[in-house]
Amino acid sequence: MERRELGNSTSGNASGGQTVAELYAQVHESMENVSAGLSYDVIVIGVGSMGASACYHLAKRGCRVLGLEQHDIPHELGSHAGQSRIIRKAYGEAIGYVPLLERAYENWRTLESETGSRVYYETGLTYFGPPGSSFLQTVRESAEKHQIPLEHLSPEACRRKYPQFDIPAHFECLVEPEAGLLTPERSILLLVQEALKHGADIHCGEPVVEWGCQDGGVTVRTPRKTYRAGKLVITAGAWAPHLLPALTPRLQVTRQALAWVQPEDWERFTLGTFPCWHLEHKGYHFYGFPIMPDGTFGGPHGLKLALHHPGEVVTDPDTADRGPRKAEEQVLIEFLEKFLPKGYVRTLEMKTCLYTNTPDGHFVVDYLKGYGKDVVVAAGFSGHGFKFASVIGEVLADLALEGATPFPIDFLSADRFDS
Numbered sequence: 128m129e130r131r132e133l134g135n136s137t138s139g140n141a142s143g144g145q146t147v148a149e150l151y152a153q154v155h156e157s158m159e160n161v162s163a164g165l166s167y168d169v170i171v172i173g174v175g176s177m178g179a180s181a182c183y184h185l186a187k188r189g190c191r192v193l194g195l196e197q198h199d200i201p202h203e204l205g206s207h208a209g210q211s212r213i214i215r216k217a218y219g220e221a222i223g224y225v226p227l228l229e230r231a232y233e234n235w236r237t238l239e240s241e242t243g244s245r246v247y248y249e250t251g252l253t254y255f256g257p258p259g260s261s262f263l264q265t266v267r268e269s270a271e272k273h274q275i276p277l278e279h280l281s282p283e284a285c286r287r288k289y290p291q292f293d294i295p296a297h298f299e300c301l302v303e304p305e306a307g308l309l310t311p312e313r314s315i316l317l318l319v320q321e322a323l324k325h326g327a328d329i330h331c332g333e334p335v336v337e338w339g340c341q342d343g344g345v346t347v348r349t350p351r352k353t354y355r356a357g358k359l360v361i362t363a364g365a366w367a368p369h370l371l372p373a374l375t376p377r378l379q380v381t382r383q384a385l386a387w388v389q390p391e392d393w394e395r396f397t398l399g400t401f402p403c404w405h406l407e408h409k410g411y412h413f414y415g416f417p418i419m420p421d422g423t424f425g426g427p428h429g430l431k432l433a434l435h436h437p438g439e440v441v442t443d444p445d446t447a448d449r450g451p452r453k454a455e456e457q458v459l460i461e462f463l464e465k466f467l468p469k470g471y472v473r474t475l476e477m478k479t480c481l482y483t484n485t486p487d488g489h490f491v492v493d494y495l496k497g498y499g500k501d502v503v504v505a506a507g508f509s510g511h512g513f514k515f516a517s518v519i520g521e522v523l524a525d526l527a528l529e530g531a532t533p534f535p536i537d538f539l540s541a542d543r544f545d546s
């Protein structure tokens with residue numbers, strides 16, 4: 128496929144590229160200038176985190192791809208909003224993810240070098256937790272098995288290095304220096320921009336209302352048109368239960384609160400001074416980010432933190448109550464007062480984002496049962512998927528175009544819940 132000449136995202140500012148607002152304007156102008164067909168090699172439903180990456184990898188391989196997004200690109204109603212996402216490799220959820228993470232890091236770097244924009248900020252990540260934490264044990268085991276740099280700090284060293292925290296002396300403190308954060312809005316826009324350059328058609332504001340397989344291909348209907356393709360990739364995030372009835376019993380969508388707060392001393396918590404962090408307290412996992420520069424990455428300006436634990440169940444993402452809740456805010460304030468004593472003066476903003484949880488907290492990346500190899504699904508990212516988007520897109524392109532992937536994804540199969 129011929130490479131389209133579109134605007135270049137490269138710019139030399141200190142934040143590593145265009146602001147999200149600048150990039151948004153440029154990408155949307157490019158999307159409007161693209162002509163639309165009705166027949167494709169592959170259609171991708173949902174151009175959020177995983178779908179944008181799938182479009183990018185498919186288009187790079189010369190495939191005629193159509194990406195259909197019901198909302199804007201990016202938007203705040205799914206799972207990718209909020210300016211930052213942690214990326215780490217010494218994986219506490221399961222060692223089996225590490226090979227995927229190795230490739231995810233590589234692919235994010237490739238996107239950066241192709242676009243001249245920065246999406247990854249290596250802030251380091253500090254893990255705090257009580258002795259006996261199984262999460263920290265898996266972090267240590269992942270690091271050991273895959274030679275991932277991981278430092279173990281004594282309580283004194285931890286206090287010296289991170290005076291912002293007040294950590295109980297019996298807590299373990301681990302530091303993964305090569306971990307950090309990704310900027311989701313910029314990443315998704317860059318993936319879409321590159322996909323467009325490689326000839327993809329991407330439409331936003333066009334919901335898929337029906338899909339099916341017939342005559343050796345797939346048909347996808349939207350309120351505007353009916354499209355046909357050889358293969359279908361479904362990356363619908365919190366809407367996956369609606370599009371994939373077979374997976375509905377396995378996917379539970381929950382609302383998740385995020386807070387941006389004003390700390391006492393702003394400078395001690397900014398990017399370059401303060402790391403990303405993860406703290407386990409009484410079985411609950413809290414995490415947070417340094418303050419990002421204002422106006423560059425989208426989202427509110429302030430010290431961001433959240434609780435990584437499934438929140439209230441949402442039956443329909445279109446009608447979910449996204450308003451701030453006092454009780455959710457209070458949990459975060461109490462946490463700050465206990466562990467980051469100078470971290471809280473007032474709440475600047477609260478937002479709600481959605482998790483799509485599987486029963487075991489692991490993703491589903493597989494062919495959809497009953498459709499041979501025509502329909503590929505990536506769903507159930509259970510609140511920890513963004514860092515993988517760059518490799519999941521590659522895996523989805525493998526599955527759709529090659530019929531198999533060399534990446535180890537057996538543990539993410541859709542039928543693991545059946546037995």
Ligand SMILES: Cc1cc2nc3c(=O)[nH]c(=O)nc-3n(C[C@H](O)[C@H](O)[C@H](O)COP(=O)(O)OP(=O)(O)OC[C@H]3O[C@@H](n4cnc5c(N)ncnc54)[C@H](O)[C@@H]3O)c2cc1C
Pocket residue numbers: 172173174175176177178195196197198205206207209211212213214333334335336362363364365366367370383384385433480481482505506507508509510511512513514515
């Ligand atoms: C508060 C919060 C914090 C998080 N923190 C981290 C973190 O630090 N690190 C990390 O790795 N991960 C994190 N995650 C998880 C990560 O963001 C998600 O796992 C990831 O974004 C899921 O990607 P997705 O593509 O499945 O969903 P999305 O990015 O939401 O994309 C799905 C897209 O499909 C579209 N769609 C759905 N149905 C249709 C349809 N019928 N027609 C057309 N389009 C459709 C939706 O509009 C949406 O844009 C966090 C998530 C939340 C909510």
